[in-house]
Amino acid sequence: MFGRFVLRRLLVTMPLLVGVTLVTFAVSHLIPADPLMAILPERAANDPQTVQMYRERWGLDRSLPEQYLFYLRNLLRGDLGESYTSRRPVMQDLRERFPATVELALAAMLYAVTLGLTLGVLSAIWYERWIDHVARLVALVGVSLPVFWLGLLALQLFYANLRLLPGPGRIDPRLTAPPFRTGFYTIDSLLAGDWSLFLNVLSHLVLPGMVLGSYAMGIIARMTRSALLDVLGADYIRTARAKGLAERRVILVHALRNALIPTVTVIGLTFGSLLAGAVLTETIFAWPGIGRYAVDAAMKLDLPAVLGVTLLIAVVYVVVNFLTDVLYGMLDPRIRVS
Secondary structure (H helix, E strand, O other), X not given: OHHHHHHHHHHHHHHHHHHHHHHHHXXXXXXXXXXXXXXXXXXXXXXXXXXXXHHHHOOOOOXXXXXXXXXXXXXXXXXXXXXXOOOOEHHHHHHHHHHHXXXXXXXXXXXXXXXXXXXXXXXXXXXXXXXXXXXHHHHHHHHHOOHHHHHHXXXXXXXXXOOOOOOOOOOOOOOOOOOOOXXXXXXXXXXXXXXXXXXXXXXXXXXXXXXXXXXXXXXXXXXXXXXXXXXXOOHHHHHHHHOOOOHHHHHHHHHHHHHHHHHHHHHHHXXXXXXXXXXXXXXXXXXXXXXXXXXXXXXXXOHHHHHHHHHHHHHHHHHHHHHHHHHHHHHOHHHHHO
């Protein structure tokens, strides 16, 4: 039964991915500007023969349906085209930069989920007591503070003034990056057996992870509190307490499992938004991820790079939603037959 449920959800995602490729391709070509004029030198841009040569090289002289079919054919082979600005395959650029963004997003989600669930549960258990008020204040601050302001404040306080945490970058400038295997510095440093580098990488993840995950932490805390308060008033919770079950078991086993269903939705959507919206955090902390890469590509009208980043983020959203649906089925068996 559970296998059929997963298969149904997987089949739904296939046409969605095809639709994503069509929408991203169409939107990128609706931009009222010529990308060649943005990347060619002035002398080359004024030479019709040079412009035509570059149009033929990148397939810009073909009709839009032909360009889309050509794009799909290359996409099935794992070819996202060549960046106009870096003159390298877009897939290679993303392979180098995407792990940095994922590593940062995972650190942010670990902080957001751990602190958000803890504050939400404590706030619901001690409803309208001082713990509830403190937890709601922390969640409100996390949701309200702009990321760019919080990032600058964190750097000034914990790096410049107190010297408790390292500054921008994935590692200290005096250190050498680990040999590239996965692109994740935490994993690559462990595979290289360099524990000092591993600890340095973790320390560099603390500040940007907290800054990026502050908004998600506030949302998760408020959603968990609201959902758990609704569940704690249900009849089956009163029955469990009447049977003499320990309060910890009632909260963690019976109440929290049902309260997590709406929270899982928030966690899934938030993780996708962290990957897509880490531009400010990556800029402030000089983090070489796809956020900065996407901004540079958009400013230079680098269509293959813009398409590659957009498609990658869209695929991440689809995959995260698929995993969220599967987790629904694990938390509530009734969803499997819907």
